[in-house]
Amino acid sequence: MAEVNLLYRYPRSKRNVTARHAQQVQQRDVAMQFGREYFDGDRSQGYGGYRYDGRWIPVAETLCDHWGLKPGDRVLDIGCAKGFLVKDLQQVCPGLKVLGFDISQYALEHAEPEARGRVVRGNAAWLPFPDNSFRAAISINTIHNLERPLCVQAVREMQRVAPHGGYIQVDSYRTPDERELFLEWVLTARTHDDPDGWKALFREAGYTGDYYWTIIE
Ligand SMILES: C[S@@+](CC[C@H](N)C(=O)[O-])C[C@H]1O[C@@H](n2cnc3c(N)ncnc32)[C@H](O)[C@@H]1O
Secondary structure: OOOOOOOOOOOOOOOOHHHHHHHHHHHHHHHOOOOHHHHHOOHHHOOOOOOOOOOOHHHHHHHHHHHOOOOOOEEEEEOOOOOHHHHHHHHHOOOOEEEEEEOOHHHHHOOOHHHOOOEEEOOOOOOOOOOOOOOEEEEEOOHHHOOHHHHHHHHHHHHHHOOOOEEEEEEEOOOHHHHHHHHHHOOOOOOOEOHHHHHHHHHHOOOOOEEEEEEOO
């Protein structure tokens, strides 16, 4: 038994992995500012143009049905970005009191006109709302952007303000291949895990709401 490179005749890659890695680090730094570059800059740094096109309307319908939301109910969207879901929840259920919450000054300044005045800036780890003040809280592809301890805190906060209706979606992977794709693609996730790892984090935070995964395939 010996250490032996059985791939020594395999052509050397011409790709400059170090340079690419350095570029990725730089892109991550830019993306993590959640500024113009992340939302409306180059695709390598984020969305490559985050524009309203109505794609959240069916999601809003599903969420309203899921919780039986009715006019007057208060709903919080944590990581609302430009308020697309805030706008569509109000459109699907007129009279719903939807509030968006996001750390990005840029996104909130460029929120949909229908969402303006209904979006608040802050960090998901510290929600400036009283206990049990929302019928439901939603957080889509957002809390994985926090370091693990703050991610747990964000889930706890969500549970605190909306103990009877939560929905969290986070980036995840089920196989080593999916994990590799995830690592190559995802720019901003500071906390990541497979579904079992996420479920353990949710338990640790005392979360009783619903959840699902965004998986890059
Ligand atoms: C991938 S985007 C998701 C936006 C939207 N929920 C969607 O699914 O299209 C992540 C959002 O989380 C926001 N965000 C990142 N870290 C945050 C934090 N600590 N607290 C609140 N919002 C945060 C970003 O500004 C961004 O709008």
